[in-house]
Amino acid sequence: MPTQYLFVFAQVHDEFRIPELLSVAELYGFDIKFSEDPKERDTSRPFMILELKSEEHARLLAGRCILIKYVCEFYARGTSYEEMHERNRLRKPQWEKYIADTSFKFMVTAFNHTIPQRRQRDVVEGFAYMDFQGKIDMKNPEITLACFEEYPDRRGTIREKIEGDGEFDEVWFGRLIDVELARPLAKKFDVKKRAYFGNTSMEAEMSLLMANQTLASPGKLVYDPFIGTGSMAYTTAYFGAFVFGSDIDGRQMRGKAKPPGIIRAAAQYGVANRIMDLCTFDVTQNPWRCGELFDAIVTDPPYGVRAGAKRLGRKNQRQPKEGPPPVHVERPDDQQYIPPTKPYELSELARDLILLARYMLKPRGRLVFFLPTVTEEYEEIDVQTMLCEGMEIVANSLQNFGSWGRRLITVRKITTEKYPPPTFDPAHAVTENADVHVPAHKDFREKYFQGFKKNGSIADSSAQEV
Numbered sequence: 001m002p003t004q005y006l007f008v009f010a011q012v013h014d015e016f017r018i019p020e021l022l023s024v025a026e027l028y029g030f031d032i033k034f035s036e037d038p039k040e041r042d043t044s045r046p047f048m049i050l051e052l053k054s055e056e057h058a059r060l061l062a063g064r065c066i067l068i069k070y071v072c073e074f075y076a077r078g079t080s081y082e083e084m085h086e087r088n089r090l091r092k093p094q095w096e097k098y099i100a101d102t103s104f105k106f107m108v109t110a111f112n113h114t115i116p117q118r119r120q121r122d123v124v125e126g127f128a129y130m131d132f133q134g135k136i137d138m139k140n141p142e143i144t145l146a147c148f149e150e151y152p153d154r155r156g157t158i159r160e161k162i163e164g165d166g167e168f169d170e171v172w173f174g175r176l177i178d179v180e181l182a183r184p185l186a187k188k189f190d191v192k193k194r195a196y197f198g199n200t201s202m203e204a205e206m207s208l209l210m211a212n213q214t215l216a217s218p219g220k221l222v223y224d225p226f227i228g229t230g231s232m233a234y235t236t237a238y239f240g241a242f243v244f245g246s247d248i249d250g251r252q253m254r255g256k257a258k259p260p261g262i263i264r265a266a267a268q269y270g271v272a273n274r275i276m277d278l279c280t281f282d283v284t285q286n287p288w289r290c291g292e293l294f295d296a297i298v299t300d301p302p303y304g305v306r307a308g309a310k311r312l313g314r315k316n317q318r319q320p321k322e323g324p325p326p327v328h329v330e331r332p333d334d335q336q337y338i339p340p341t342k343p344y345e346l347s348e349l350a351r352d353l354i355l356l357a358r359y360m361l362k363p364r365g366r367l368v369f370f371l372p373t374v375t376e377e378y379e380e381i382d383v384q385t386m387l388c389e390g391m392e393i394v395a396n397s398l399q400n401f402g403s404w405g406r407r408l409i410t411v412r413k414i415t416t417e418k419y420p421p422p423t424f425d426p427a428h429a430v431t432e433n434a435d436v437h438v439p440a441h442k443d444f445r446e447k448y449f450q451g452f453k454k455n456g457s458i459a460d461s462s463a464q465e466v
Contacts, residue, residue, distance in 0.1 A: 002033060002051040005058045006174045008070035008111075008148060010183065013209065014043040017067050019395035019410065020212050021050075024064045027215045030057045046111050047150060047172055049074055055177060062178035064239075066186065066208045072146050072174030081126055084171050088130075095130065095175065103137040107176065110149040116162050123147060144176040182208075188269070189235060195268045196261030198252065202231035202300055206399070206408075211235035213368040213395065213410045214296035221276075223294045223360065225283045225353070228252045230262035230275075232298045237271035241295070248341065250280035284344075284352060284424040291359040291418065298368040301353065303346050303444055346372070347442040350386050355422035358390050358413060366394065367411040374404055374452055377440035383409060385437045390415030403452045404444075 009017055018034075018041070025032045033051035034041055040049065046069075052058055055073070062071040075091045078084030098104065106127070108120040115123075127145070134142070149168040189204035191197045202210075210232055214222055218240030224232050227245030229252060237243050245262065247253055255261030266272040281287060350371055357367035373382065383396055395410040447453075 002053055003055070004049050004051055004074040005055075005177070006070075006072040006074040006148075006172055007048045007050060007061075007068060008072075009043075009046045009048065009067050010069050011046050011111075013067060013205070013397075013399065015397040015399075016209050016408065017043050017048075019397055019408075020065050020067060020209060021061060023213050023215060023395075023410075024061055025057075027064070027212075027217060028057070028060050030060075045150065047148065047170075058177055063181045064212065066182050066205060066212065069180050069183065070146065070148075071177045072172075073177060074172075074174045076174075077170060077172045079170055081123070081171060084173055085126065085129070088127075088173060098134070098143055098175075099131060100133055102132070102134040103140075103142045104132055104134055105136060105138050105141040105144055107144055107146045108149075109147070110151060110168065112151040112153055113149065113165070113168070114162065115149065116165060119165060146174060146176040148172040185235075185238075189238075191231070194265050196229060196255055196265040197231075198229040200300075200302065201229045204231075204235075207231045207235045210298055210300075210368050210408065211239055213408065214241070214298045214366055216241040216296065220295040221293065222296045222298060224299045225286075225297065225356070226299045226301050227262070227278065228300070228302075230265060232300065233262060233275060234266055234269050234271060236296075236298060237266065237274035238269055240274075242274050242276050244276045244279075244294075246279045246281055246283065246286075248280070248282045250278075253278045253280070282341075283356065286356075288360060288421065291421070292362050294360050294365060295362055296366045296368065297353075297357050297361060299353070300370045301346070301349055303372045303441075345442070346444045347386075347439050350441070351388075352422065352424050354386055354388055354391055354411060355424070357411065358388060358415075359419055359421055361413045363413055363416045365413050367391075367409075367413075369409055370406045371409050371441055372404060372406045372444050372448075373398075374440045374444070374447055375400070375402070376452075378405075379440065381437055382439035382441060383407070385439060387411070390417060390419070404448065 021032060030053060035049060052061075058071050058073075062068050073094070075094060076084045076088035078087060106124045108115060108123045148171065150170045150172070151164070151168050154164075185208055186205040189207065191201050191204060194201070214220075214236055216222060216236040216239040220241040222233075222236045222241045222243050224230075224243065224245045225247075227233060227247050230245065233243040233245055245253065253260055253262050255264075257264070260278060262278060263272055263275060266275050279287075350369075353369060354367065357365075361367065371383070383393060387393065390413060391411050392414050393409070394412045395408070397408045398405050399408070
């Protein structure tokens with residue numbers, strides 16, 4: 001029979017919480033039952049009760065989900081301690097097995113508040129009816145009983161440190177199972193401490209969330225077609241996957257020293273042996289001669305704010321010259337040929353990326369990528385029109401920066417049909433076809449640097465590059 005577990009989350013990246021839970025559950029092959037009440041799935045609150053078949057499943061979630069702070073076996077909740085204690089007494093069959101000879105301690109804490117130590121003692125004494133006979137052990141107890149008070153958000157107000165103490169919205173109680181097992185990884189992969197990084201390197205916490213969306217695990221093969229300085233490679237490799245990366249600009253991958261910068265940073269995390277190879281090529285002129293190679297594709301495509309996306313070609317086509325082609329003569333000072341590039345418009349890139357994923361992913365494989373959007377112009381159809389036959393949206397989570405935001409899109413390949421390699425023909429791009437919906441992320445770079453002007457005015461002058 002499923003057991004209820006209390007999950008306490010870090011209040012960051014709220015929209016990423018449920019997709020991460022579902023992805024990790026799929027990775028380990030078990031189901032999560034959410035409450036049917038929409039209020040219980042409110043991600044603006046840090047508390048959520050989930051039903052799982054075993055405590056081991058709760059530990060697996062805590063060990064992999066970056067946004068989880070605490071996991072408890074849930075006992076009771078209430079808008080007052082009297083209500084919570086009354087419900088906790090009804091749950092006695094769950095905790096009575098610990099009464100006789102189990103060492104224990106209590107943890108009393110709060111969200112949006114600091115509880116005075118004196119009242120913490122009063123809270124603990126209120127559980128005297130549980131009549132635990134075991135030893136109180138503050139260092140190494142066999143169980144920890146956790147009590148969480150939830151206070152309203154008071155940011156932006158001036159008040160005394162303990163003002164409003166006891167005026168909580170709800171109190172939660174349960175047996176603590178695990179504490180922040182995965183969250184310390186955000187510090188481990190901190191960009192500031194990395195041996196090699198650039199101005200487009202993804203922040204550690206977000207790259208870990210992206211790795212979880214790929215279902216990275218030992219034996220899987222992951223590809224990043226815009227690898228840059230390798231932020232997603234380190235986290236997916238840390239979870240056991242082998243990584244192949246490519247970029248149109250090899251300098252981003254190599255850096256100025258040897259070995260290549262990505263390899264040096266990967267060695268810092270002990271995963272250099274999981275970086276299979278790094279290649280320089282245009283993703284639209286790729287060398288892949290067969291598909292269904294990868295379990296996942298994960299990337300943060302350049303969208304023109306810090307670095308623009310490029311593809312091979314000239315901005316302005318040259319007129320062909322008349323007469324025979326000139327004869328090439330070797331010269332001792334000849335330099336290596338660098339082919340010309342032209343801008344790669346974001347909506348075209350996103351559409352091409354999904355076509356590439358359909359060709360390169362194994363069935364049930366995932367494509368995970370960021371898509372910047374203009375907040376006021378975004379519509380769900382913007383993402384739906386990017387899809388092609390055989391691909392479906394799994395998750396769409398917004399990281400909001402005000403006037404604009406970036407959406408972490410997770411797409412799954414749901415077909416076993418084999419498709420030919422995509423041609424990446426601009427004639428079939430959404431930007432070239434007037435009969436197709438034009439998404440809000442079209443020409444995002446130009447909109448960003450114009451301050452997202454709407455009807456001749458700036459929509460929100462507070463937009464900042466993040």
